[in-house]
Amino acid sequence: MYEKIELAYDGSETSKQALTEALKIALLCGAQLRIAYVLDVVSPMSVGMDLTYMPAEVIDAYREDALAMLEAAGSEAKTAGVRCETRLLEVQDMSDGVAQCLEREASSYGAQLVVLGTHGRRGVKRALLGSVAEQFVRIAQCPVLLVRV
Template identity: 65%
Template sequence: MYDKILVAFDGSETSRHALAEALRLARLSGAQLYVANVIDILAPFGMGLSYVPADLIAMYREDARKLLEAARDDAKAADVHCETELLQLQSVTDSVADCLNRCAARVGAQLVVLGTHGRRGVRRALLGSVAEEFVRETDCPVLLVRGVA
């Protein structure tokens, strides 16, 4: 089935559902699980920000490390071999989807599991969708896991 599964995990409810499904699949297939968290420091501030305080970056990284540690603990409890990775956007033109795509290619993921909010209409147009962008750009099979509505 799958030997390497990548799941994006940001601690949101939808990503928790995606992690649970990725753990289930990894356990069933004996796959190695890769859990990635992408730090997007620019998104909360917009494109006009020219300086991000180092303390803020450190805070984002520490929060992400805690999330990854919790995911690793979940994998251990499920008896799934797991590696975690903290990723960061490389430029203002980079996107979370692009970053995840690079990670999937680098680790040789055979499946990527993403949580999706299932937004529609104006909310989707305004907020965008990492999952939608990722699906449009990747060569890898993707499993979208819908959060609780």
Template identity: 45%
Template sequence: MYKKILVAVDGSHCSDLALDQAIGLAATCGAELQVVHVIDNGYLKYDMGYVDLTDLRAGLIKGGEELLAQAREKAKAGHVSCKTVMVDEILALGDIAHQIRQLVESSGAQLVVIGTHGRHGMRRLLLGSVAESLVRLCPVPVLLVRAPEET
């Protein structure tokens, strides 16, 4: 069925659930898993005056590397072949869905798995939705893994 599955991780509970689903699917299909983390450079869109962003960028990159290392270990424990990719494109200015779509096209992924909070109404409008944008942009099927509603 699927030979290459791409899963996006960001450290949230939703993305942890998506990673678990992707590992299970990859194991069932005998597929290679590609785990991607996109550095969110959206903060660059806002004028913050003179601020040295060196430490912030270094922290984002280090956090991304740690997320990918954890994902790699989880995939290994699930006996799934796994590659990891960190995308750090400053000029994208936080357009994460577009970054993932480009990676899907260049990698040959046949399925994308991504977590979603399932927000709606004003919360979705205010916060945006990478998952929703990806569903509209992506040329391959997208599996949305929704976190249980918080009580």
């Protein structure tokens, strides 16, 4: 059975559903849950722009929001009786990405299962927006559970 589970969390409805599933599995297995939020201030803000500076206040606001979401998710896990810790991760540069950050964290944590929500986009939307879940599945070194709303 699983002893260490990682959950990718961003506060969206799909990640909230993924949290629900991760909690069920963690309770069944007696596993510890690590909830990871990847802060990506590199790619969304720099697409099509020559952005060499982002105000520290903006980055701090993103961090505060992310930490609040992690705290809420961690509280939900603890209320459910699941041993839990949270981690705020950050994309390092343009060659890095959310999926790569999650995989590095899963590997260093020793996760035996990673749970992610997916929006289930198809066609043009998927081609234009990409899919973190799809990218992650391609590079994952452990089993992955995708939760679709």
